[in-house]
Each structure stands twice: as structure tokens, then as C-alpha cells.
Amino acid sequence: MKPELISFKICPFVQRSVIILLEKGIDFDITYIDLKNPPDWFLGISPFGKVPILRCGDTILFESAVINEYLDETNPPSLHPSDALLKAQNRACIEFGSNLNMDIHALITAKDKGEFNEWCNKVHGELARVESKFSQGPFYNGDALSLVDVAYAPVLMRLQLLQKHFRLDLLDGLPKIQAWASTLSKRESVQNSVVPEFPQLFLDSITANKGHINTLL
Ligand SMILES: N[C@@H](CCC(=O)N[C@@H](CS)C(=O)NCC(=O)O)C(=O)O
Incomplete structure (x- = not known):
């Protein structure tokens, strides 16, 4: 049964699921929707009205961390560490990364300078916390790619774009x-x-939000 991923082109949470599907070499379909104008069929199957949704036959999965754990478990070898405590810490780190996505969104959409600077400090502090827990590299746990790397790659891609375009x-x-x-x-x-057009779509969404960040250009 070929899974279908319901996506929005600039969503960092969907991107996590695409990365694991590609890492595991899973054959999948992807359906893009416009979140500003979500179709009724999507609202009918998505409990929170959010993407990603993974449709596996008649079964609907939601929440990127849950989807990724399912794909990881059913397509061995697992990208999670086998030690239970380390695995639990990794899960917590992934949750921390979800929150980071939300804070970066708040930073991008902040309207005034004071609010914008506060979000910048908050995001930098959160990243410093991740840095303090990081292994010797190259990946979060060390030599091997894990679900933490999969979860943070979309965040880091956006931070690189903010660096490049807004300094x-x-x-x-x-x-x-x-x-x-x-x-x-x-x-x-x-x-x-x-x-392929992701960088432009991401930057267009920032322009459309008319946040303070646009004054840095
Ligand atoms: N905790 C969710 C977050 C997903 C999420 O926030 N998706 C956003 C797009 S990036 C969404 O669908 N928003 C639609 C809405 O809130 O109405 C996950 O990890 O899957």
C-alpha cells in the first residue's frame, strides 16, 4: 500500500516526513493543498486542520513526530537510538524543535522592532540550548543520522535562508x-x-506577512 502525504509546500513539519520517506526509500504520493483555502476533503480527514497527514489506505495519521515514528518503525533499521533513555531524550529534543518552528514563525511575523528583537533572543537562546546538548558531530547523536536530524533539517534550512537574505x-x-x-x-x-521553488515561496510568504524582518533588507 503506497502512502500518500498531504502537504503544504512551505510547511517545516511536512518536510520532516518527506525527509524520512526519502531516507528510507519509501515509494509515496504527495498531494499539495493550499492551507489558506483548504479543501473540504482535507478538513474532513485532518483532526487539527493541519498538515502533514499521512494516508495509509483507510487509515489517517497526523502529527509529524507520530508519522515519522511510524515510518521509522515499519521500515527498519530504526533511526532512533536503541537505549530507552537516549531515545526518550531524542523525542524530547524533537518536541523542542517543533516549538522552535513556532518561535521562528513568530519572529518572522513580528510586526514591531521590540517584539522582533525579543523573538530573536528567544530563538537564539533555544538554539544555544540545543548546541549545549550536541554530540561531537557530525549528527546530533554522533556518527549516525537520527530522527532528531530529520526533525531539525527544516528548521536549519530556514535559518540558512534568513541568514542569506536578511543577514x-x-x-x-x-x-x-x-x-x-x-x-x-x-x-x-x-x-x-x-x-525547487521553495526558497522563493518561503521569502514570498515573509514579504506577504509584512513583519519587521522585511526592514532588514
Ligand atoms: N504539531 C504539528 C504541527 C503541524 C502544523 O502546525 N502545520 C501547519 C503548517 S506548517 C498547519 O497545518 N497549519 C494550519 C492551521 O493551523 O490551520 C506537527 O508536528 O505535525
Whole structure:
């Protein structure tokens, strides 16, 4: 049974699921919807009205972390560490990364300078916390790619774009995460996890939001 991923082209949570599908070599279909104008069939199957949704036959899965664990478990070898405590810590780190996505969104959409600076400080502090837990590299746990890397690749891709286009360096003073971003950006699954026009779509969405960040240009 070929799974179908319901996607929105600039969603970092969907991107996590695309990366694992590609890493595992799973054959899948992808259906794009417009979240500003979601179709009724989507609202009928998505409990939170959010993407990603993974449709496996008649079964609907939602929440990127749940989808990724399912795909990981059913397509061995697992990308999770086998030690239960380490695995639990990795899951917590993935949840931390979900929150980081939300805070980056708040930063991008912040309307005034004070609010924008507060979000920049918050995001930088959160990234510093991840840096403090990071292994010797090249991946979060060390030598092997894990579900944590899969979960953070979309965040790091967006931070690199913010750096390139707005000269907003949220990775300043965080050498391990800088190296991590560079490693992941070269990985085929990460490069192929977005549509070719992704950078422009992401930047267009920032322009449309009319946040303070646009004054940095
Ligand atoms: N916790 C969810 C977050 C998913 C999420 O926030 N998706 C956004 C797009 S990036 C969405 O579908 N938003 C639609 C809405 O909130 O109405 C996950 O990990 O899958």
C-alpha cells in the first residue's frame, strides 16, 4: 500500500516526513493543498486542520513526530537510538524543535522592532540550548543520522535562508549547529525534501506577512 502525504509546500513539519520517506526509500504520493483555502476533503480527514497527514489506505495519521515514528518503525533499521533513555531524550529534543518552528514563525511575523528583537533572543537562546546538548558531530547523536536530524533539517534550512537574505545570523556563536546545518544541507534527502521553488515561496510568504524582518533588507 503506497502512502500518500498531504502537504503544504512551505510547511517545516511536512518536510520532516518527506525527509524520512526519502531516507528510507519509501515509494509515496504527495498531494499539495493550499492551507489558506483548504479543501473540504482535507478538513474532513485532518483532526487539527493541519498538515502533514499521512494516508495509509483507510487509515489517517497526523502529527509529524507520530508519522515519522511510524515510518521509522515499519521500515527498519530504526533511526532512533536503541537505549530507552537516549531515545526518550531524542523525542524530547524533537518536541523542542517543533516549538522552535513556532518561535521562528513568530519572529518572522513580528510586526514591531521590540517584539522582533525579543523573538530573536528567544530563538537564539533555544538554539544555544540545543548546541549545549550536541554530540561531537557530525549528527546530533554522533556518527549516525537520527530522527532528531530529520526533525531539525527544516528548521536549519530556514535559518540558512534568513541568514542569506536578511543577514539575520541566529546561529552566531553556535559553531556546532552551524556545522550541523551545513552537513544536513548537503544531504540528498534534505535537498529533495522541498519543491525547487521553495526558497522563493518561503521569502514570498515573509514579504506577504509584512513583519519587521522585511526592514532588514
Ligand atoms: N504539531 C504539528 C504541527 C503541524 C502544523 O502546525 N502545520 C501547519 C503548517 S506548517 C498547519 O497545518 N497549519 C494550519 C492551521 O493551523 O490551520 C506537527 O508536528 O505535525
